[in-house]
Amino acid sequence: MYYGVIVISVLLFGVNFALNKQYQKRIGSGFFPTFFLATLSSSAGVIVLFPLNEFRFEFTLFAFLMAATATVNSLCLNFCSLKTLGKVNLSLYSLFMMLGGMVLPSVVGVLFFEEGMTWAKGICYAIIVISLMITVEKSDKKGGWIYYAGVFVLNGMSGVISKIYQAADYPKISSSGYSLLCATTTLVVAGTLALILFPSYRKKFRPSAAPFGFTSGVFNRVANLLLLIALAHVPASVQYPMVTGGVMIVSTVIAAFSANKPTKKQWIAVGLSFVGILLLVTIPI
Numbered sequence: 001m002y003y004g005v006i007v008i009s010v011l012l013f014g015v016n017f018a019l020n021k022q023y024q025k026r027i028g029s030g031f032f033p034t035f036f037l038a039t040l041s042s043s044a045g046v047i048v049l050f051p052l053n054e055f056r057f058e059f060t061l062f063a064f065l066m067a068a069t070a071t072v073n074s075l076c077l078n079f080c081s082l083k084t085l086g087k088v089n090l091s092l093y094s095l096f097m098m099l100g101g102m103v104l105p106s107v108v109g110v111l112f113f114e115e116g117m118t119w120a121k122g123i124c125y126a127i128i129v130i131s132l133m134i135t136v137e138k139s140d141k142k143g144g145w146i147y148y149a150g151v152f153v154l155n156g157m158s159g160v161i162s163k164i165y166q167a168a169d170y171p172k173i174s175s176s177g178y179s180l181l182c183a184t185t186t187l188v189v190a191g192t193l194a195l196i197l198f199p200s201y202r203k204k205f206r207p208s209a210a211p212f213g214f215t216s217g218v219f220n221r222v223a224n225l226l227l228l229i230a231l232a233h234v235p236a237s238v239q240y241p242m243v244t245g246g247v248m249i250v251s252t253v254i255a256a257f258s259a260n261k262p263t264k265k266q267w268i269a270v271g272l273s274f275v276g277i278l279l280l281v282t283i284p285i
Helices: 002-027 031-052 061-087 090-112 119-135 145-167 175-204 207-231 236-256 264-282
Strands: none
Touching: 002 031, 002 061, 002 207, 002 236, 031 061, 031 175, 031 207, 061 145, 061 175, 090 119, 090 145, 090 236, 119 236, 119 264, 145 207, 145 236, 175 207, 207 236, 236 264
């Protein structure tokens, strides 16, 4: 059942990825677009998660500290993502985004949470890394490496933070309550910063970007909630490689219906990702 939950989250993340690209095309990158995107997405998160959490807020000091940490990480990731999407092609962005999201939580799960290393995990990691490398194309623009590194580390840290929260022995709240607390914290911080910066960005502001940012927030918050729920039952070293390969598959399928069709290399990479995920969930060693 929890593998099915992960699959649903992967579909949501794939759509969210495409929506963020449309947002960036309309409003660009920088501090205001970053905070405005976070404000929109966290607003959507509060609207969706509040009824899911039975119209109640939950709080513990540990949950709040972790939510604050997740907020800082999320804002920094949004900034690096928008900068990267404006500088390089999607294959390079996808490579670092997905590798970070797979490697860091998986390594932390194996090294610090006794999840253990198996042949199935090792083979899956290798196949997904190879499939991601196949999709890389040379970028025409320079100076993006600092943002690649930021996307790699920060996207990986989002999974690490979730894993630490789920595994810690400190007083916690429900998964939906924690997701709502994260969204609320982000809304307060990002909304305040967006209001402060808006006067200087007024002439460049494009209202047409708002629907994409808001909708991406709905998909992103629900997807993260599903992963947080699944993380209590599926090891991080299994879950995040599934997400990595799965998002790659979904993104390629979405691209097949756009003007920028996937190349043969990308379809080969998708096939390898599917094989890697299949091995991960079927091989018991």
